[in-house]
Each structure stands twice: as structure tokens, then as C-alpha cells.
Amino acid sequence: MTQSKNFGFGEDEMMLRDAARKFFADNCPPDQLHRLVANNPDIHRPIENKWQPELWQAICELGWHLVCIPEDCGGIGMPLVAAVALAEEVGKAAFPSPLLSTFNSTFVLNACGTNTAKQTLESIANGRAATLAITNQKGSWEPLDTDVRIDNGKLTGSAWFVQDASKADLLVVSAASNDGVGLYVVNTSATGVNIIADGIIDLTRDQAHIEFNHVDAVEVSAPGKGGEAISQAMPAILAVTSADMVGAGEWLLQTTTEYATTRVQFERPIGFFQAVKHPLVNVMIEIDQAKSLTYAAASAYHEEPERADILARMAKSRASDMAAFSANRAVQLHGGIGFTWECFVHLYFKRQMHNRSLFGDGEYQREQLANSLIAPL
């Protein structure tokens, strides 16, 4: 396969990106988002899932959830950069929705290649949101680690750190049996599924741990091949997560830059001072590196699959570090106002810190990379 000059960003992908940019500007500007998700600062506030299901409906009508579903399953089968382009805009808007979780489930189901996986993709194409329940209580990202067992077709046990669980209709669950680890699909509303929402810092999404008590489940991976499917999908999952951070990073950069050009102290806009100017440039540099690597990972997913895992881990490493740095500088350079609940910066700060750890932080990715790029430990 050949490496494309433009990372596979064709006209369709650019149009999709521009449409998403406009959609979020129209439907989810920061002040509106803040009113929606940040109406209760109480540190002991009840756990609530605040989002606008009607916007998710609108997105499904626009067909964004279809971009990575193959045509024969009712999707539009675009390359991964389409999902990456959307994820970047989602991140820039800090948009609460199950879109990225649905993408991630789609990548895993695409990798399963079974008839049952195809049927699941069809129901996603029909507008059912999905999410991955593949993490154990210890927060392991190893595809074979799970606290769920499957016996006689029934799931028992628990999955942890499940993203957007209260927005999803379907769960893709990893579970161990004597054959190894397989992947199974269940409805979030099925009998025996107990979704316990986590009290999370990030106000722009929801997360849960889920208990399974003898839940009927449909196997979607080939028997014992769940780990392989997750591994195959992982570069796409990492690229989409990185893209969200790139978008959020850009929002933090632009917002802080704007503040630095308008806020006056010592008779000058504070952006005059190099202790303000240079960190902003450093944030920009980190965003750009994360962005270029994310696009490279996304294009490699189709064009150089043997390099996709490496590039995606590079992207996630750079993006995770950038996420923390961009969030840190944004609060600091806003001064006192940046430290308040009223300022929109904290929405992005919290989303960045959440994404930073999701699917493994920078150090974790580099540990994996060191094994392939230096020598196994």
C-alpha cells in the first residue's frame, strides 16, 4: 500500500470536518455547554448524565455515526481520517455524546469479521449508540484482561471505566471462558445488566462500572479471538482519542491566546510578556506534533497497517502529554478567573485530563513502544 500525501484527507473528509465545525458552533457553543453540564458545582453533587439526546439524533440524521461502518452493513465506509476529523471537532466543542464510543465499538466490531458482528454494525447504523466494556477494575489496557466471565452463554462479573455507558444502547463486552477471551454484545437495558454511574470529574461525558448477572449475550468475535480484535482496533481507538485531545488543545490555545491579547496589566496586554507568550507557543508546538502524528496514525491504519500500532501509540503519547500541558497553562495564564467554575476553561481541563489516561497515558504508550523500538524488557 502507498502512503498518501494528504493522509487520506480527501474532499469528502474536509467537507465533513467543516460541516462538523459549523454544527458545533451552532449547537454547542461553550456558554450553552457550560449551562448544560456545569449547573451544579457542589462537590457532593448527585451523579447525573447531562447531554442533549436530540443533538445525538441530529448527528445520526447527518450520518456521522456511519462513517466507519462498511457499506454492506448500512454505513458509508470512509477511511479512519473521517472519524479523526470528526473527533477533533468533537474535542474542540467538548461535546457530550456517545459518538466516539460508538466509533470505538465500530472499530472493534469491524475487526471481528463475524456475521453477528455485522448484525451489530447494522443496528449501530440504525442509530443505536454503542460503547466498549473491556476494562477491568485495575484499569488494565491489556486486551486479555477482564473481570467478566462467560459460561453457558451468560455473562457474569463486572466491567469498569466504561465510557458514555449511560448514553449507549449496546455494550461490547470482553469476557473470559475456557476458550480464551471473546467479545459479546448485550443491550444496556437487558435483564441482569446493572449500570452504576461513576462520579467523574469530567463534566462533558459519563462513565460507569457495570455488573453482569447471568446476562444473555451474543458472541461477536470468533471464539477466543476477542483480544486479537481489540488489538487490531486499538490504533484506530488511540487515533480518535488523540484527535479529541488535539481539538480540545486547540480550543484551550485559542481561548488563552485571545485572553492574553485582551487582558491588560502593567499597561500592556499580558501576551506581550514572554513568560506568557512562550508557553503559548510551546502549547501550539505540542498540539501540532500530536496532530501530525494522529493524522499519520489514521492514514497508516489503512495504508501501512504494520506501522499503525506504533504511530498510534506515538500519537497517543504526544497527545496525552499535550493534553495535560495545554490544560495546565490555560488555567495558569488566565490567572484568578481561570481558577473559577464560571470560566469555561475547566470544562476542557477536565476533559483533557480524562482523555489523557483513557486507553493508556503517555508513559504507558512509551513503555509499549520501547519494547518494539528499543528491545523487549
Next chain:
Amino acid sequence: MSTAENRDTPEQAEFRAYCRQWLKHNHPGEPPVSLPQSELELSDPHALEWLQAWQRSAYEAGLIGSDFATEHGGGGRTDCQRIANQEMQAAKTPFFPNLIGLRMSAPPILLHGKEEVKRELLPKLLSGEEIWCQGFSEPGAGSDLANQQTFAERKGDEWIINGHKVWTTMAHFASWMILLCRTSKDDKYKGLSYFVVPMKSEGVSVRPLIKMTGETGFNEVFFENVVLDDRYRLGEVGDGWQVAMTTLAHERGAGPIVIPQAGGMDTEEKLDVYNTEPLIALAKKSYRNGEPAADDPGVRDRLVQLIIREQAIKENDRRQRVPELNDHPARLALQHKLLGSEFAQDLAQLSYDIEGIGSSLYTNDPNALDGGQWPLAYMNSFGMTIAAGTNEIQRNILGERVLGLPKTK
């Protein structure tokens, strides 16, 4: 990456095949003399001679000046220099000795020089027969480059130049200098003009300076009543600052003209210290605090961080060429010098952690790993973070031109 060729135009594809074939048979091989790490430290005349022979042969084969017009000594091709560069770097060739000619001097001559001067100067510049140097910095004009004190006074069709330049790389070998100087004291910026000056002119003297590494390579240059013909002026009188910007943009990798670039050669005694591969190899053969360096989690983490930055620089270059993927047209171009120099510095610095106390051994010690090239590279890396506009100045420029923050000046 082996796949750049899939994006070639037919002309580029044909030229690439030709370059590859030519390089296969004409790579100059192991040098008979010891070479420094980069052009900036070149001081041995034998090394220069050998490198000039390499530049001449690459020029005659069409790998230098590929896109320049034939009447300027070029190859008259379209967007082919990029291809030659990729092939020369893939073939791990030596660098070109006339870097300052190719990178800093040819663009302003081409864009601001008189036609007769282009025809006179460009062929020998491209072939490397004539070496160039850059007379911009002065004792009082470093980051504040416009604070020029060297003065050119007009006398009819001639100029009389007096002044003092410093940090002038290659002046000891140069036939020509690009000179920024003052022609009027009325205005800091509009009082500047830009010339090319023969270094053999009467009244020019060159005194070498020694670097912290112990090497030479840059100099002080003094002008005493040097007489220069007016046709060697580039741009109008008073437009020196604009012409200097053409030089600076290309010096920092952000100019419109693709600069001929070779490099990447490892010799027995000299490693290519600007990429991670040899540093990974160093980690695999080094012990630090008595343990294998490649097993140390801290070293592994930082080494992988550098591998990631190296990849990111490549992917930035790829993205820079797709306008729709850049919110601001100069955003990536203006990061080029900053990223490359800080990457090189951090890479060389990590060698200290990899080698542990072994990093104390220098180039004159037979037990130094890799001939002591890593600590040498670390020290030399400050040349890159200081020269061509310090990285602090680069951050000012990015903040002001790309982010639109208020100007420092």
C-alpha cells in the same frame, strides 16, 4: 520512509530514478580525512577540498540547483530539488561545504539580484567552487539584528565599507560574503542595505574564533575602507531588511525555495548524531551505574520520547504540504528551526544519561564510546539553538506572527 516516491509527478519519478542510479555509482565513500559533525565546524583545508569535490560532482550531475534556470547554472526542472534531497539523504551522503551559499545566499541573489549578477555568481555558488559566508551579526547586533553599525558610504557607483562582523561561519574559506549593513543613520530599519562582497577585496581581514568544543569554524571579519561596486547590491538602497528576511526565512527552513541538502553519512569515526538510530545503538552497548542502559526505564522512556519527536517532525513536514490541514499558512514552517535544533540538543544530551560516567570521556580518549562524538554533539548543538535567530527569538516570532500576540520590539 520508502513511500514518498508514490506521490511523484512523472518528471519527479524519472529524476528520482536517475538520482538513485547516479548515487549508487558516485557516492564518494569513506573520506580520506577526518570530517567534523557539520559544515559549521569545518576548518581543515583537506576536508574542505574533499567535500568540495563531492559538491562539484553532485552539481555536475544535476542534483544541486535542479530547479534553477539553466542560464543561472541550474537544471531547469520543476520541483525536483526535493527529490534529489530525499535521495541524497537516503543514500547517506556527506554534507555540502557551501551550505551558506546554497541556503542563505542563493535565495536573495535569485529573488533580489540583478540578472548579470545572478549569471556571474550562481553557477560557482552551486558547484561549490566559491564558498560563501554570512556577514549579518556584529558585536552589538545579535538578536537585535537591525542594530547594524557597519557602514557603507556611497561614492558614485561605489560603496566604501567600514565595520566589524562576528560569528562569521566559513569566512576563513569564503570567496564571497552576503553583507547586511547600514547605509543611513536616519532610520533603524530603512537605513539598512544588502550587498554581496568579494572576500579577497582589499581591506577585508578575517580572524578565527575558537568554540567551546575546541574547534574553530567561525570568525571575526573586519572591513577597513573596502571598495565595492554598486552592482553587487541586492535590492534597493534602504531595502536591506526585506532582503535579509529572504535569507532568514530560508536559513530557518521556512522559505519558498527548496535548498539543496545532502547528509546523513556515518563514517568509521563520525556518526550521524542527528537521528535516534545511533543513539539507540549506543544505549544497547552502554552501561549506566553498572547496569545496561537499554534496560533502564527512565532511559527507555526518554529515548522513546525522542523517537516520537523525530517522527512528529517528519509528519509535520508532510502536513505542511497540505494547505487545507493548516489553519495558519506559516504555523508549521516557522517551527522548523526550533524543533530541529531542540531535538538535536535533547538527543545529544540524553547520551550523558545513557553513558553514565562513561560520558566523561572526550574525543581524545581511546575508550570514549563512539569516539566521544555525543558530548561533542551536545556542545555543538548550542550552535543550532543560538544561530539563525535564537530559539527565544523564534518563540517570539511564532507568538507574534502566528498567534497574533503583541510584539516584543
